[in-house]
Amino acid sequence: MQTYYEDDTVQLYLGDMREILPALAAQADLIVADPPYAETALAWDRWPDGWPTLAATAASSMWCFGSMRMFLDRAGEFDGWKLSQDVVWEKNNGSGFARDRFRRVHEHVTHWYRGDWTNIHHDTPRTTYTGPDKSARGRDSRTPHTGTVGAHTYVDDGTRLTRSVIQAAAVRYQRRHPTEKPIELLNPLIHYGCPENGLVLDPFAGSGSTLEAAQRAGRRAVGIEAREDYCEAAARRLAAIPLDLFTGGVA
Ligand SMILES: C[S@@+](CC[C@H](N)C(=O)[O-])C[C@H]1O[C@@H](n2cnc3c(N)ncnc32)[C@H](O)[C@@H]1O
Known part of the structure; x- marks a missing residue:
């Protein structure tokens, strides 16, 4: 099958994911x-x-963007997938304003998996913590009904687990795609679910945000997009990434 765009770490296919993926x-x-x-x-x-x-034939771990309404309406379509968690993307501005609703400035990203959780790569990224040092020595024992715990020492390394609400400005200025997702939102999702040099698949690639984020994170990526104008936008942005990023490892 012919790629629409290809470099050392990314392949993009033009077509319907229901035909290309199989x-x-x-x-x-x-x-x-x-x-x-x-x-x-x-x-x-x-x-x-x-x-x-169909996606389940290609991977056992999946982040899926959507609105709460979308997930509720389509719940049955996720049969066979197990939900591990949901993350909220908080945007600087929103979409679909209705005068009789709260101003909607967020979207959901849900993580799904199949099979045994212990076989699923999951490595929660950490972020820098600037609050007071929480290093502490643990107690030797607790009250009898909670059992005995050994002495332990917690050394605060100045980082914390990345929070489940991620703030990132929506990408508007480039006008590549009306629902383009920001790289700084995709980056922790990719680090969480895909090992270094692993393969990320985006069956609805749009302007290629996931492909670029994967490449910048030192992962390989395959994308599928049904519209040629979006494939073209994706190909242009990928071709513009400096070559030294292709060897990976850059977060
Ligand atoms: C929500 S947008 C993805 C935007 C993308 N994440 C980005 O940052 O640019 C969904 C994309 O799926 C594409 N699409 C819709 N149906 C498709 C299908 N059956 N196969 C492949 N792509 C499809 C649309 O053309 C659209 O670009």
Whole structure:
């Protein structure tokens, strides 16, 4: 099958994921899916029936973007997937304002897996903590009914688990795609679910944000996008990334 764009670490295919994915027969470490939510009048915003089941043939771990309404409406389509957690993307400004609702400035990203959790790569990124040092020596024992614990020492290394609410400005200035996702949002999701040099698959690649984020994080990536104009936008941005990033490891 012909790629629309290809370099050392990224491949992009133009076409319907329901046809391309089975033909690729790829096994990825992680899927990052930003599907059509089917909530707007945009021509491409149509839910491809059955795509989560198809995605399950290509990976056992998946981040999926969506609104609460989308996940509730399509819950049955995620049969066979188990939900591990949800992350909230807080934007600087929102979309779809209605005068009779709260001003909506967030979206959900849910993590799903199949099979045994211990076989799923999950490595929570840590962020720098600037508060007071919490280093402490543990107690030797507790009250009898809670059992006895050994002495321990906690050394505060100045980092904390990344929080489940991630603030990132929506990407508007480039006008590559109406629902383009920011790299700084995708970066911790990819670090969490895909090992270094592992393979990330994005079946709804749009302007190629996931592909760029994966490449910058030192992961390989395969994308599928149904529209040629978005493939072109993705190819342009990927071709503009400096070559020294292709060897990976840059967060
Ligand atoms: C929500 S957008 C993805 C935006 C992308 N994450 C970005 O940052 O640019 C969903 C994309 O899926 C594409 N799409 C819709 N149906 C598809 C299908 N059956 N196969 C492949 N792509 C499809 C749309 O053209 C659209 O670009």
